[in-house]
Amino acid sequence: MKYSRLCFVELRRLLRKKSFWICVILCCCTPLLGFLPLTFEDDILSNKYIANPVIAATAAGGIIWAVFSLLEASRVHRTGTDVLTDAVSAPALLPAARMTAQIILVTCTALVCALIWMPYIAHKMEYLFSLKFYLANIAVMLVPGWWLCMLIMESLYQFTRKAEAAALIFALAVGCCFLPYVMLNYSLRWICPTVVTYSDAFPTYWPLRVGLWARIIWLSLGLALYLLSLAAVRKYQRGMIVSFLRGCKQVCLPISAALLIALAVVMGAYQPFIDHDPRSYLDEDDEFFWKEYIDQRLVISAVNIRYTIAPHLTTGTVSGTAEYDLKNNSGYKVENNEFSFVLNPGYTIEAITLDENPVPFETLPTVVSEQRQTKFTLPQPCVGHLKIMYHGMPAQRRSMLPLLVMSTVDPDYVSLYRNSVMPEMLNINVTSFGADYSIILPEDMQLLWEYKPVTDKEPTGDGKNIWHVKADSDYIFNLQAGKFVTRKIEAGGVHIDFTYGDIYDSVVEENDICGAVKAVIDYCSEHYGPLIYTEDDTLSLLQTSALITGGWAFPGAATWMENILTPESLKDAERGASAKEVFIHELIHHWWGGYGVSFEEEEIWGCEGMTVYSTYRLVKELYGEEYAKKYYVEKWIDEVKQQDRNFYNRYPAFLERLPKAMIKQILEDNSGVNHYSRMPLMLLKAEQLLGGEAEMDALLNRIYKEQVIDHLADGEVLVDYSFEDFLRDSGLTEEELHVDENFAL
Amino acid sequence: MLMKILRYELKRIRLGRLYPIMLLCNIVYACIWMWQIGLSGVGGTAPFSKWTYLAYCGAMLPAAVLSLLLSQANYYSEKQQKADILPLSSPYTAGELMLIRITALLICFLIIFLGEYLLFSIPFALFFGTAEVLGYPLIGLIHMLPTVILMLALGCLIGKIRGWLVYVLAAVTFITGLAQFSVPFDLFGNKFFSEYPLKLPTGSAGEPAFEIVPLWICSRIVYFAVGVVILLLSVRRNRKPTLDRAEN
Ligand SMILES: [Zn+2]
Numbered sequence: 001m002k003y004s005r006l007c008f009v010e011l012r013r014l015l016r017k018k019s020f021w022i023c024v025i026l027c028c029c030t031p032l033l034g035f036l037p038l039t040f041e042d043d044i045l046s047n048k049y050i051a052n053p054v055i056a057a058t059a060a061g062g063i064i065w066a067v068f069s070l071l072e073a074s075r076v077h078r079t080g081t082d083v084l085t086d087a088v089s090a091p092a093l094l095p096a097a098r099m100t101a102q103i104i105l106v107t108c109t110a111l112v113c114a115l116i117w118m119p120y121i122a123h124k125m126e127y128l129f130s131l132k133f134y135l136a137n138i139a140v141m142l143v144p145g146w147w148l149c150m151l152i153m154e155s156l157y158q159f160t161r162k163a164e165a166a167a168l169i170f171a172l173a174v175g176c177c178f179l180p181y182v183m184l185n186y187s188l189r190w191i192c193p194t195v196v197t198y199s200d201a202f203p204t205y206w207p208l209r210v211g212l213w214a215r216i217i218w219l220s221l222g223l224a225l226y227l228l229s230l231a232a233v234r235k236y237q238r239g240m241i242v243s244f245l246r247g248c249k250q251v252c253l254p255i256s257a258a259l260l261i262a263l264a265v266v267m268g269a270y271q272p273f274i275d276h277d278p279r280s281y282l283d284e285d286d287e288f289f290w291k292e293y294i295d296q297r298l299v300i301s302a303v304n305i306r307y308t309i310a311p312h313l314t315t316g317t318v319s320g321t322a323e324y325d326l327k328n329n330s331g332y333k334v335e336n337n338e339f340s341f342v343l344n345p346g347y348t349i350e351a352i353t354l355d356e357n358p359v360p361f362e363t364l365p366t367v368v369s370e371q372r373q374t375k376f377t378l379p380q381p382c383v384g385h386l387k388i389m390y391h392g393m394p395a396q397r398r399s400m401l402p403l404l405v406m407s408t409v410d411p412d413y414v415s416l417y418r419n420s421v422m423p424e425m426l427n428i429n430v431t432s433f434g435a436d437y438s439i440i441l442p443e444d445m446q447l448l449w450e451y452k453p454v455t456d457k458e459p460t461g462d463g464k465n466i467w468h469v470k471a472d473s474d475y476i477f478n479l480q481a482g483k484f485v486t487r488k489i490e491a492g493g494v495h496i497d498f499t500y501g502d503i504y505d506s507v508v509e510e511n512d513i514c515g516a517v518k519a520v521i522d523y524c525s526e527h528y529g530p531l532i533y534t535e536d537d538t539l540s541l542l543q544t545s546a547l548i549t550g551g552w553a554f555p556g557a558a559t560w561m562e563n564i565l566t567p568e569s570l571k572d573a574e575r576g577a578s579a580k581e582v583f584i585h586e587l588i589h590h591w592w593g594g595y596g597v598s599f600e601e602e603e604i605w606g607c608e609g610m611t612v613y614s615t616y617r618l619v620k621e622l623y624g625e626e627y628a629k630k631y632y633v634e635k636w637i638d639e640v641k642q643q644d645r646n647f648y649n650r651y652p653a654f655l656e657r658l659p660k661a662m663i664k665q666i667l668e669d670n671s672g673v674n675h676y677s678r679m680p681l682m683l684l685k686a687e688q689l690l691g692g693e694a695e696m697d698a699l700l701n702r703i704y705k706e707q708v709i710d711h712l713a714d715g716e717v718l719v720d721y722s723f724e725d726f727l728r729d730s731g732l733t734e735e736e737l738h739v740d741e742n743f744a745l
Numbered sequence: 746m747l748m749k750i751l752r753y754e755l756k757r758i759r760l761g762r763l764y765p766i767m768l769l770c771n772i773v774y775a776c777i778w779m780w781q782i783g784l785s786g787v788g789g790t791a792p793f794s795k796w797t798y799l800a801y802c803g804a805m806l807p808a809a810v811l812s813l814l815l816s817q818a819n820y821y822s823e824k825q826q827k828a829d830i831l832p833l834s835s836p837y838t839a840g841e842l843m844l845i846r847i848t849a850l851l852i853c854f855l856i857i858f859l860g861e862y863l864l865f866s867i868p869f870a871l872f873f874g875t876a877e878v879l880g881y882p883l884i885g886l887i888h889m890l891p892t893v894i895l896m897l898a899l900g901c902l903i904g905k906i907r908g909w910l911v912y913v914l915a916a917v918t919f920i921t922g923l924a925q926f927s928v929p930f931d932l933f934g935n936k937f938f939s940e941y942p943l944k945l946p947t948g949s950a951g952e953p954a955f956e957i958v959p960l961w962i963c964s965r966i967v968y969f970a971v972g973v974v975i976l977l978l979s980v981r982r983n984r985k986p987t988l989d990r991a992e993n
Binding site for chain 1 (some may be wrong): 785786789791792873952
């Protein structure tokens with residue numbers, strides 16, 4: 001029978017099978033696993049509603065299809081029809097046709113599953129849903145994952161001819177994916193690529209690109225294994241080895257398998273995403289790696305430094321040009337005319353010219369902390385117009401993967417760090433003269449320079465803008481571009497540039513987030529003291545991509561994690577009664593918490609309690625006493641009451657006997673109540689004991705001044721503020737501040 | 746003869762592929778809820794309190810009703826309708842036969858109930874060293890049985906119209922069951938028992954003592970009565986037409 005006809009027959013047969021339809025239904029249910037409480041909590045909706053269910057469906061569905069193909073493959077032998085079917089067609093033809101039919105059906109199932117879940121996911125993600133991104137995930141994760149599981153299981157069966165053995169080996173292979181080492185290595189986890197995080201507003205295709213690369217490697221290997229297993233299909237009731245050798249006589253099977261394996265090996269060895277630094281840790285000495293150059297006497301200086309950087313958003317690459325006018329003002333003659341610079345190892349140097357004449361250069365293979373050295377030799381006297389042209393995809397530090405994606409170029413988002421922006425000269429003096437940067441970006445993107453929005457731009461006429469930055473130093477830490485919106489707010493005597501992803505614009509509008517910014521900064525500056533990270537009375541408040549973990553503060557800029565504006569986190573009732581109030585809470589952390597006074601985290605003491613208390617005070621000023629009492633004080637009392645009533649808090653002896661996970665859960669709940677409810681109540685009590693709000697504010701003002709302003713003025717490091725410090729400063733005792741369930745106002 | 750058919754029905758349900766799987770699912774479901782609400786105790790009461798036990802029963806109910814309705818839906822499948830010709834040749838009417846089946850399903854429910862009760866009581870009695878839990882089955886049954894009877898009766902009623910409607914009823918029940926309303930007359934009642942004790946004053950033990958909420962007990966009586974009435978009505982309605990069919 002012809003192969004295509006055979007495929008059609010298999011297709012019809014499978015469609016009539018009950019077990020196939022059961023598998024389809026089960027597979028359509030697998031995304032549910034991604035919503036179980038087992039998976040980690042996430043404010044980023046793309047993680048919660050795309051990454052988690054897709055990964056769960058990929059792994060669980062893969063296993064289901066593997067079982068299905070095992071049943072199918074062993075069916076002909078279980079029923080003893082193999083003698084019959086072998087007579088009808090060439091022995092390898094039937095399994096091949098069956099696999100083709102299965103692959104077609106599984107692909108259709110994946111599409112159906114994606115369509116079934118789409119309305120729910122789109123509904124849940126609201127304005128953050130992107131059809132393109134959703135389908136890209138299905139295409140990169142789900143479909144190849146299901147194929148791969150079937151191919152591997154089928155090959156295992158053809159090799160072993162024992163369903164139990166094949167299932168056992170498969171189970172072991174799946175188990176390997178959950179080893180800690182494999183979990184962290186994005187290319188080894190074959191059942192599903194690792195995704196650390198997605199971003200809603202600044203969608204990065206990084207995990208997908210890396211995932212696709214790993215998929216191609218694994219599919220090539222799976223297909224090679226499958227082709228070899230076809231050669232091993234038993235013929236004339238012979239053993240495996242004889243059949244295999246006979247099968248290999250058809251040269252095309254082993255040759256294509258070898259080619260596929262070669263492809264996988266090459267792709268595995270030359271991944272463009274990582275810097276191939278062999279070390280898996282960060283070395284503190286890295287900074288001094290280029291010491292021999294840094295210590296050289298710098299004879300040549302560069303002036304008129306100009307960098308032109310053009311990210312190519314579709315390919316994820318960057319083209320750059322660095323231009324220098326080399327001068328020799330040192331009075332010394334150049335002894336060594338070999339110079340070097342370091343650049344991101346993902347980039348290749350296209351040309352280096354001096355006064356338009358090419359100069360010889362050599363890029364060394366050694367990679368240290370995302371830096372690779374290029375040496376070039378200039379003709380004496382080594383002065384003139386030096387131009388370096390480079391191009392490539394910025395590579396990540398291998399030791400950071402997959403925890404952190406630093407430099408990335410995506411269709412709607414660009415983030416480049418240090419040497420992925422421009423080369424760093426090692427033995428030419430560039431530091432003291434500053435530099436001009438030109439960055440070419442599509443019209444709809446906003447450039448952020450060191451976390452501050454840039455305004456100087458000029459259209460090129462072809463739908464792009466050239467952004468100009470005149471920097472004081474030759475060094476840049478970070479450059480970002482994306483669909484950002486900047487709102488200018490005047491508050492507390494400071495100019496605030498509040499910048500966030502444009503997708504959140506309606507959230508900002510609806511919840512009057514700008515009003516919240518103004519209210520908080522006015523209130524806290526007046527009651528506690530000025531913001532400390534301002535530069536020239538300006539502060540850039542920036543929402544960054546979820547890929548950049550943690551919020552940071554620099555002179556003139558403070559960043560927030562992306563989840564500051566996501567619907568999930570703005571609904572967090574622990575921090576505030578409305579989205580605006582949650583945001584107020586977060587902004588107050590500029591005074592209490594990471595950016596301002598840092599708190600010792602104790603059982604009933606920490607920055608959260610102080611922040612919640614301040615939020616309550618501000619809300620009271622904004623919406624009145626009734627509101628603040630209802631949504632804050634009464635809520636705190638309720639929580640404390642519930643906590644005190646909890647059985648295990650009444651009988652702690654039983655708590656110790658519970659399973660560990662349960663104890664952890666209860667202690668976490670307790671700690672949440674202690675910090676978000678009990679401590680604010682304690683501060684409220686302190687307020688009453690001190691004599692009122694004015695006295696409390698005076699105390700907080702003193703704390704902020706002593707802990708932050710004075711320390712910074714003296715150039716000292718901030719120290720954690722403990723409960724004991726508070727008791728000392730307020731003159732109150734622990735007994736006086738004790739809060740129990742009968743707390744009365 | 747009656748006992749014989751009952752025994753036959755029981756055997757069929759028990760040996761059928763569906764029931765053991767359902768029983769297993771119910772037990773697994775119960776384990777999850779034991780972890781979720783049982784171990785921590787509801788509404789600030791002890792894990793072994795009557796409040797917690799009733800909340801646990803309320804959480805179990807949707808799954809129990811779902812499995813019973815799925816078993817019931819089997820009766821209305823085409824295959825089963827054909828096989829029914831056989832017992833119909835016995836001297837019993839279709840209505841009586843249906844009652845026998847409902848009885849068989851109720852016995853299945855009791856097995857599930859007992860399994861879940863043991864799962865709750867034995868670990869807690871051992872862990873907390875209290876014999877209090879041993880006296881709970883009655884109140885649990887008072888809570889669960891009326892809902893089960895009402896749902897089975899509804900299943901009978903709409904199963905007669907179209908067999909597949911029972912599946913719809915099962916799905917709808919389970920989904921609404923997950924939603925759980927915080928009112929004493931909620932069909933399932935998990936949320937009510939979790940939240941109600943919070944409103945009560947704490948006693949000497951540091952937690953509210955168990956009390957029977959009047960509205961709750963009334964709702965149970967009403968559900969029970971409505972269920973029985975629907976059952977009797979459908980038994981009467983069934984008598985004539987099916988007999989004719991059997992005679993054909
Ligand atoms: Zn906070």
